[in-house]
Amino acid sequence: xxxxxxxxxxxxxxxxxxxxxxxxxxxxxxxxxxxxxxxxxxxxxxxxxxxxxxxxxxxxxxxxxxxxxxxxxxxxxxxxxxxxxxxxxxxxxxxxxxxxxxxxxxxxxxxxxxxxxxxxxxxxxxxxxxxxxxxxxxxxxxxxxxxxxxxxxxxxxxxxxxxxxxxxxxxxxxxxxxxxxxxxxxxxxxxxxxxxxxxxxxxxxxxxxxxxxxxxxxxxxxxxxxxxxxxxxx
Amino acid sequence: xxxxxxxxxxxxxxxxxxxxxxxxxxxxxxxxxxxxxxxxxxxxxxxxxxxxxxxxxxxxxxxxxxxxxxxxxxxxxxxxxxxxxxxxxxxxxxxxxxxxxxxxxxxxxxxxxxxxxxxxxxxxxxxxxxxxxxxxxxxxxxxxxxxxxxxxxxxxxxxxxxxxxxxxxxxxxxxxxxxxxxxxxxxxxxxxxxxxxxxxxxxxxxxxxxxxxxxxxxxxxxxxxxxxxxxxxxxxxxxxxxxxxxxxx
Numbered sequence: 001x002x003x004x005x006x007x008x009x010x011x012x013x014x015x016x017x018x019x020x021x022x023x024x025x026x027x028x029x030x031x032x033x034x035x036x037x038x039x040x041x042x043x044x045x046x047x048x049x050x051x052x053x054x055x056x057x058x059x060x061x062x063x064x065x066x067x068x069x070x071x072x073x074x075x076x077x078x079x080x081x082x083x084x085x086x087x088x089x090x091x092x093x094x095x096x097x098x099x100x101x102x103x104x105x106x107x108x109x110x111x112x113x114x115x116x117x118x119x120x121x122x123x124x125x126x127x128x129x130x131x132x133x134x135x136x137x138x139x140x141x142x143x144x145x146x147x148x149x150x151x152x153x154x155x156x157x158x159x160x161x162x163x164x165x166x167x168x169x170x171x172x173x174x175x176x177x178x179x180x181x182x183x184x185x186x187x188x189x190x191x192x193x194x195x196x197x198x199x200x201x202x203x204x205x206x207x208x209x210x211x212x213x214x215x216x217x218x219x220x221x222x223x224x225x226x227x228x229x230x231x232x233x234x
Numbered sequence: 235x236x237x238x239x240x241x242x243x244x245x246x247x248x249x250x251x252x253x254x255x256x257x258x259x260x261x262x263x264x265x266x267x268x269x270x271x272x273x274x275x276x277x278x279x280x281x282x283x284x285x286x287x288x289x290x291x292x293x294x295x296x297x298x299x300x301x302x303x304x305x306x307x308x309x310x311x312x313x314x315x316x317x318x319x320x321x322x323x324x325x326x327x328x329x330x331x332x333x334x335x336x337x338x339x340x341x342x343x344x345x346x347x348x349x350x351x352x353x354x355x356x357x358x359x360x361x362x363x364x365x366x367x368x369x370x371x372x373x374x375x376x377x378x379x380x381x382x383x384x385x386x387x388x389x390x391x392x393x394x395x396x397x398x399x400x401x402x403x404x405x406x407x408x409x410x411x412x413x414x415x416x417x418x419x420x421x422x423x424x425x426x427x428x429x430x431x432x433x434x435x436x437x438x439x440x441x442x443x444x445x446x447x448x449x450x451x452x453x454x455x456x457x458x459x460x461x462x463x464x465x466x467x468x469x470x471x472x473x474x475x476x477x478x479x480x481x482x483x
Binding site: 130131133134135136137138139140141144149152153156190 | 322
């Protein structure tokens, strides 16, 4: 028992590894924030393209569907390896010379945009057709109807499931350590290799949990408020 | 006769294998009020939606104010600026205040300045006694108030024609009269209107012409005195007597 405590919960090692893991964790936070912002924008674009009406938009719609199908089905770790190891080896000029964290952000954005596009799409489809009809009947164009009537309502409606996906994204910033990003897990791994002690992992796990709990509670609150509001309206 | 303000000629419309409109023709003169009566599913709503191109017709033609709407591709957004429609279920935008609901289309579709659109919205809201609700969201209003806001939202575009699609059918009985009064006011300023309604007394009072629709066909049309006083068709008589026995006439 003492042996386990020493290996995973040693106060002495905790003190030693804390600065490295904390420094690494700041990279996780950085990747998480940038990727989430990019995902919000990029996924909205995919969802809107997927909903475009008419024959002329068929190729665009097909592209959006293919994107979602492909990247929702691809493991993040493969995308991370292809982008984080493959792109730098390709000697493709500017794009090959980015930092590992940038490749990590790109990988997270590519994968999570596929998920979040589906969340947006569900929100857009949940808006009753009579809302579009009312907007169009007033002379608003398709684009204006989306911009002023459909999307504001749809986005409000999908905030809770969207935040849920972001909790997943926060944790997955750890997976991209595989391409050598100096984040929390890599710091913990370096320490465990050097000193055969795993307390660094425990510490990194605690950081991740502490980061997701506020977001999880915030999401719960939003859902509760919405339910209360809907009961009041009914 | 072909010089109507609105001319619907031999219009056919089907949804899949459900033939909703069968060779429907209708003439509406400028400043006229035409009421469409008939059972649910007889095609009243579909006819209204075809007129402002929310539905595309399968055959026939519709002209409005000298423009053929169905021959060559018209600019639907420009056209709909001139034809207001109000729905049974109000369809206000729930994420916007009353004022924003009323000013959205004038600003974004007509390109009016915010000040201009809001001044007009305040004027209209004042006229219907809802000025104090301008900053409220629709779910804080009664059904009658919401429907009056929906009418004002359409009026804010200064339409030349108003289509009212059973606008009192979703309202509690005690809220119906405030909405009908607003429509009555519109007839007095000469608004051209096509009204689908189940309110027979109201139709008799405001209409210049009544059209009885039955299974997608205008079975009988004429002035209210004739349709209500001396209906020629057996189906019209049956419909009116069933409405009568339901206490709605």
